[in-house]
Amino acid sequence: xxxxxKILKVAIDxxxxxxxxxxxxxQIAEKAAVSEMTLFRHFPNKKKILEAAIDRYYYSFQxxxxxxxxxxxxxxxxxxxxxxTYHTIMKKNKNVIKIxxxxxxxxxxxxxxxxxxxxxxxxxxxxxFEEMKKRGLIIDDDYELTAMNFLYMSYGLFISRSFxxxxxxxxxxxxxxxxxxxxxxxNHLTPNEVSRGIH
Amino acid sequence: xxxxxKILKVAIDxxxxxxxxxxxxxQIAEKAAVSEMTLFRHFPNKKKILEAAIDRYYYSFQxxxxxxxxxxxxxxxxxxxxxxTYHTIMKKNKNVIKIxxxxxxxxxxxxxxxxxxxxxxxxxxxxxFEEMKKRGLIIDDDYELTAMNFLYMSYGLFISRSFxxxxxxxxxxxxxxxxxxxxxxxNHLTPNEVSRGIH
DNA sequence: GGAGTAAGTTAGTGAGTACTAACAAACATA
DNA sequence: TATGTTTGTTAGTACTCACTAACTTACTCC
Numbered sequence: 165x166x167x168x169x170k171i172l173k174v175a176i177d178x179x180x181x182x183x184x185x186x187x188x189x190x191q192i193a194e195k196a197a198v199s200e201m202t203l204f205r206h207f208p209n210k211k212k213i214l215e216a217a218i219d220r221y222y223y224s225f226q227x228x229x230x231x232x233x234x235x236x237x238x239x240x241x242x243x244x245x246x247x248x249t250y251h252t253i254m255k256k257n258k259n260v261i262k263i264x265x266x267x268x269x270x271x272x273x274x275x276x277x278x279x280x281x282x283x284x285x286x287x288x289x290x291x292x293f294e295e296m297k298k299r300g301l302i303i304d305d306d307y308e309l310t311a312m313n314f315l316y317m318s319y320g321l322f323i324s325r326s327f328x329x330x331x332x333x334x335x336x337x338x339x340x341x342x343x344x345x346x347x348x349x350x351n352h353l354t355p356n357e358v359s360r361g362i363h
Numbered sequence: 364x365x366x367x368x369k370i371l372k373v374a375i376d377x378x379x380x381x382x383x384x385x386x387x388x389x390q391i392a393e394k395a396a397v398s399e400m401t402l403f404r405h406f407p408n409k410k411k412i413l414e415a416a417i418d419r420y421y422y423s424f425q426x427x428x429x430x431x432x433x434x435x436x437x438x439x440x441x442x443x444x445x446x447x448t449y450h451t452i453m454k455k456n457k458n459v460i461k462i463x464x465x466x467x468x469x470x471x472x473x474x475x476x477x478x479x480x481x482x483x484x485x486x487x488x489x490x491x492f493e494e495m496k497k498r499g500l501i502i503d504d505d506y507e508l509t510a511m512n513f514l515y516m517s518y519g520l521f522i523s524r525s526f527x528x529x530x531x532x533x534x535x536x537x538x539x540x541x542x543x544x545x546x547x548x549x550n551h552l553t554p555n556e557v558s559r560g561i562h
Numbered sequence: 563g564g565a566g567t568a569a570g571t572t573a574g575t576g577a578g579t580a581c582t583a584a585c586a587a588a589c590a591t592a
Numbered sequence: 593t594a595t596g597t598t599t600g601t602t603a604g605t606a607c608t609c610a611c612t613a614a615c616t617t618a619c620t621c622c
Binding site: 183184185186264265266268269275276278279282283286306308309310312313315316317318319320321323324327328329330331332333334336340341344345347348349351352 | 508522
């Protein structure tokens, strides 16, 4: 791992954990096993370290391409796949998302950046629902509303598991909760007893 | 407003916004319109200010008492009322919740404190569902799972609206989203077409 | 009016923090 | 061997921050 990368890796972790002010350049250098001087030789100042770290550790995905060939028009399997993909993306970007929550107003464009995935996902879900409707596989509904609720549900789970420590609220596993959430939406979107009695 | 209260009010707002390190005693004093000296005459140190502020501005509720006489065993109305109450509580405690997310590990017992409401609400929901089942008004289900998903949905909505700034993801109003989320769970929990066709 | 209390003012201390200057050591490459 | 590049070390600067000491001012209650 190059010196740059060592520094950025430690920086993103530490800033996510302690905040921008709380993570000192001395500590970052120490934990990255370089001298503080080296750190400032690689980056002009602390702020630029954060910006470079976000740049390096924010993984961007194009939902459309990501899902294009994976949707099989089976509500349960598709929603499950979407939810799981959502969590994979969010976890990859966990540190940047945490930083956006606590430092968003201090970093130009960070909030916009972090909102891109949810927005894309919302659009994808709406289009997916519309197509499913066309195929007669789900009922008519306010798809934006349903998409948002699906997202909020996933988001709540993600935040709760990632950022709220201490005694947990439930012992249910993440996988079980995701599966459960998908079931809720299946029952909501599926006409009559087609899906009833499964659980 | 007493001097103590002026200080604590500004402190909780500013620490929630800028983090513990980011909010300086000088700024707090300034915004509270007292001298910094006065601030230290009222509180021995900065940490104690935060602790006192949390103490003062964390509103604790007993779910059981809160809901005892309000439940009318109509799934839609009850869930709506529960969701709305949830949001009212969370908003009241918004600052403390934000601080818990970013400073939880630095304040003894804060995470536990903040988790109390969700845990209580989970238990309440489970009991509510069980009673509704007894009355033959909802189907059999994994009620803990359903309760958690209802909570995660509400939590996601709350966090998204409260802490994530920047261009919004949807233009739907909070009320509409809440109503929508309740509909999702009604369709999930209600046997067959009883509730179908409403929306 | 006098005593007690809360607040302001000013000046300062000591510690930490971002960041720099200057020089030396290690290493790779030609 | 010579040279350029990267890193470490040491010492230091300028600044901010939490927190204090000492004195003064304003207000209240008797």
